[in-house]
Amino acid sequence: MSTAGLKCPCCGSSSIVEDDHHTNRQMVCVDCGTVVSEGALTHDFFEGTDISYSRTTAVSKKPCLNQIKGQQRLTALCRVLRVNSEIETLSSTYFAQAYEHESFLNVSLQKKENLAGCCVLVSCRQLNWPVTMGTIACLLEVDIAMLGAVYQEMMKVLKVEAQLVNVSDVMEAHCQEYKISPLDVHEDLAEDCKDLNKRALSLVELAADSWILTGRQPVPLMTATVYLAWQSLNPNHIRLKMSLEKFCLIAKVKKNRVAVKRVSEIKGVLCKLGKEIPWVTDPVTSDNVVKHVGDIVKNRYALLRSAMRSHEEAMQNDQEEEVNPSEADDQTPHATGENSEMAEQPREGNESNANPNPVPNWGKRMLFAPPCVIHPKRRRAVIEGLKDVTGDEDISDGEIESYIRSPREAREFAVTQKAWLSQSEEAKCQ
């Protein structure tokens, strides 16, 4: 440090020397001995460089606090679901990737939490660990629709694909929720989890083949099959009388309105098959089909074939009764053998015939069809509007004028509107 130009503030002399005081450089006035400036400990700051602190000091961009929290939440979720470490790391990677993306960077905390759940979900799917969206939604305590929206967006951002979850895989975990071991309930009502699972699985397969599963939420169907399985494994008086709601109460499972519908649908399928059992003489109805479920499930392939055959015969008999005899020749019976595809093909002949009106309900002619086809929703009659329109037609003045208020009408409307507005303002103030 140069001594030139420095003046002692105390005595004003300009003879200032550099002095090392315990390695601390000082500028000391010779005459009066005041320390003009201390060396390194000076307030003589130097401007510093133009490079900011974060650029020189920060090593890499650290995740923000919310992201850290999100990762922790994700880990907690993985622990609850008891997934393996591979899934945990994969979901962690996805979360880090998706979080940085613009569509997830500035969203609400709840959405970020949903994102964590979705990352776990997609990793589980990709690594063959069956878990449903409903489970994640339940764990996060969020509406499944919201979770679904985040899921779809995340899939677009990450550009990954995930397989569909098989209901059969999820079934075992679902069965374990039901508290009906001999320790929990009375022995008449108790059931072993493994047997329950097995029976319920075969019922689910039956439902899948007969179009009850496709397009529907899996959980109500699973509840329905567990209920029917439980009833059929020991069809005593108590079990048969117990309703689905009561069963859910006993088993400490959330009840489900839709499951009741599924029960009746599955019972319908079982009845169709139950009819084919050779040794059953009484007519099989929804009330008494449960006790035959064991036999039906055991011999379901044979019963399926038999049911299809009788259905074809019934169709043929209907055909012969019809006025037009030529259509009977167009019957194309389908034997699908071991494969449980039960959809009977609609008559091939129908499609090539000059049939101006489409067949009203092809579902009714098949042995098994999706319930939404057999019982279609009634639609309001389609209003047939203009047919031959060019878009360039003349528009009549009269028509346009019918859409415009007359001056008097407009005045009255304005007056009424003002009066109504002031009234509502008064009501609001009161």
Place this chain on the structure above:
Amino acid sequence: MDESALERYFDDSIANDSGFLNGDDADLPSTPKPSGELADDLDLSFLPDELSGNACDAEGSGSGGGVALASHHEAEDRPSSSSSQTANDSAVFCPMTPMTPMTPMTPMTERSGIVPQLQNIVSTVNLGCPLDLKFIALQARNAEYNPKRFAAVIMRIREPRTTALIFSSGKMVCTGAKSEEQSRLAARKYARVVQKLGFPARFLDFKIQNMVASCDVCFPIRLEGLVLTHQQFSSYEPELFPGLIYRMVKPRIVLLIFVSGKVVLTGAKERGEIYEAFENIYPILRGFRKQ
């Protein structure tokens, strides 16, 4: 069946290509033809629609003859008059190249025979002048305006049964029509109403933004199987939505496929895209029927 839906579809595609051109000449369509084989025979994309048929009688060409036949199919609301008009137009402009009969790309037996029905058309038009929405809501019978909820007047007309959103900038959205021509007619009616109310409304940049159609293949579909084999295009989440969402790449259409066999097609700007998308998906769906 003497005249299949297929040939009618091709004939209508020809009519369509000139049918979309309206008063605004700058809006020339640059999209390619829906079916490749038409490009060689006729290129009508440059024809403005004002051109009324210089009545040359249909030159006994295959497609002309096909068009003249009355349409029985309920799906067709194409008027035969405009189609024959187009046939005549092309005759006028391409005198040297006689119209060759259309030959389908694949044999007739493989076509579905099902034609998707248009359910909704969304179009936009610019009326070209700022509008006083309060005044319109006051003077028009069929208008509703609630500025706190939405910043546009909602106007409805009876024929064609449509709804329009009219914004203060002068831009308008017209929804609910069942065909492109109906949408155009409806938009013109709304413009006339606005004109009658005293605004210097014009009819600029009419454009079809979206077309929605639906049809029924009449057999059940294994959605789980379809999502397995076409994973890169399909999204099927039964917990969220009962249908399978199929995003077709060419043409860029989104299809909603349901277990009942009903298919909804949306995202099209032209009718041909819908027909093409359906013809693409039908063999795929048929494949799942046999399994």
